[in-house]
Amino acid sequence: MHHTYRMLRSVKNRFGSTNEIGIFEMHESGLKEVANPSELFLDERLAGATGSAVVVSMEGTRPILVEIQALMTRRNMAMPSVPAQASITTKSR
Known part of the structure; x- marks a missing residue:
């Protein structure tokens, strides 16, 4: 899948x-700044969704809001474990 967004550090x-x-x-004429990246990262978020939280992440001096999702399943063990995997995804526009 081709994404139109680029993160430069x-x-x-x-x-x-x-x-x-x-x-x-990315546009035909080149790269254009995304003025509000937090809006981009939270664009498809469902308000009140179970297992979802918005977190403020500091990147340099810029705070960015991102959504963190937790997916859990029921287990029949005395001490359940939850494997974690973090990813940030953006959608193509």
Whole structure:
């Protein structure tokens, strides 16, 4: 699947460490900045969905809101375990 979004990380410039990120969308004319990446990451979120939470993640000096989902199943063991896997997905527009 082809995604139109790119995340670029700047680590250093001529004045020192920057440690910043930028979210960009690919257009025919080139990359355009995504002004509000939190809106992009939460665009398809269902309000009040079970097993879903919105978390603030700091990337450099920029706070970004992302959705975290937990999927659980019932087990017949005394001490159930829940394997975890983290991923960030975006949709193509």
